Amino acid sequence: MPNMYDSAYELEKSIRNSMEFKELKESYEKVIGNPETNKLFTEFRDTQMGLQEKQMKGEDIDEAEIEEARKVVEQVQQNELISNLIEKEQRLSLLINDINRIVTKPLEELYNFENGQ
Amino acid sequence: MPNMYDSAYELEKSIRNSMEFKELKESYEKVIGNPETNKLFTEFRDTQMGLQEKQMKGEDIDEAEIEEARKVVEQVQQNELISNLIEKEQRLSLLINDINRIVTKPLEELYNFENGQ
Ligand SMILES: [Ca+2]
Numbered sequence: 001m002p003n004m005y006d007s008a009y010e011l012e013k014s015i016r017n018s019m020e021f022k023e024l025k026e027s028y029e030k031v032i033g034n035p036e037t038n039k040l041f042t043e044f045r046d047t048q049m050g051l052q053e054k055q056m057k058g059e060d061i062d063e064a065e066i067e068e069a070r071k072v073v074e075q076v077q078q079n080e081l082i083s084n085l086i087e088k089e090q091r092l093s094l095l096i097n098d099i100n101r102i103v104t105k106p107l108e109e110l111y112n113f114e115n116g117q
Numbered sequence: 118m119p120n121m122y123d124s125a126y127e128l129e130k131s132i133r134n135s136m137e138f139k140e141l142k143e144s145y146e147k148v149i150g151n152p153e154t155n156k157l158f159t160e161f162r163d164t165q166m167g168l169q170e171k172q173m174k175g176e177d178i179d180e181a182e183i184e185e186a187r188k189v190v191e192q193v194q195q196n197e198l199i200s201n202l203i204e205k206e207q208r209l210s211l212l213i214n215d216i217n218r219i220v221t222k223p224l225e226e227l228y229n230f231e232n233g234q
Pocket residue numbers: 038041042231232234
């Protein structure tokens with residue numbers, strides 16, 4: 001029986017060698033390699049993170065910000081390199097969620113047992 | 118090269134078979150097996166979660182609540198079964214943090230590369 005660290009490093013290698021991760025990396029490199037696309041992508045990320053932060057802090061988001069975000073999303077949707085990157089990110093993200101669910105199962109079972117008492 | 122899912126299930130098994138997880142499970146069972154201790158532990162968890170929730174929502178925590186929490190913590194510290202459980206939880210939690218750091222490394226590297234541009 002391998003120990004936890006050995007297994008974790010195995011999983012890390014499997015992720016790194018997966019088709020999904022390689023495709024994501026490739027998509028990133030294409031976005032970064034195109035200055036105009038990279039600029040738009042950075043703007044998109046900054047806008048999304050700004051809105052997310054406000055939401056988490058319970059701050060109001062005004063009309064102008066929503067309009068600005070809408071415009072950036074529209075541009076992003078028309079950009080093939082970024083659309084492709086977002087698609088690859090979502091695909092890997094689903095896999096990572098699955099993996100997290102698998103790996104946290106022992107603890108989850110323990111807590112459920114405890115709460116079921 | 119095993120695929121991600123195989124590796125994730127391997128890691129799950131390693132966690133389940135680890136000394137740290139087995140000891141945590143044992144500690145839980147001892148707490149649950151003692152009605153008085155279980156009641157105090159539930160009270161402790163509920164108090165901690167209540168405070169955490171208020172903190173996250175940015176709500177005020179009044180003197181009475183702090184005093185109540187302090188009393189529960191004091192009782193918990195004097196309870197050997199619960200102290201032992203908390204210690205085991207902290208030990209496993211450190212390991213899980215390490216494991217998360219290892220497993221998320223490929224993605225972290227990708228984003229750092231991207232941000233470094
Ligand atoms: Ca960037």
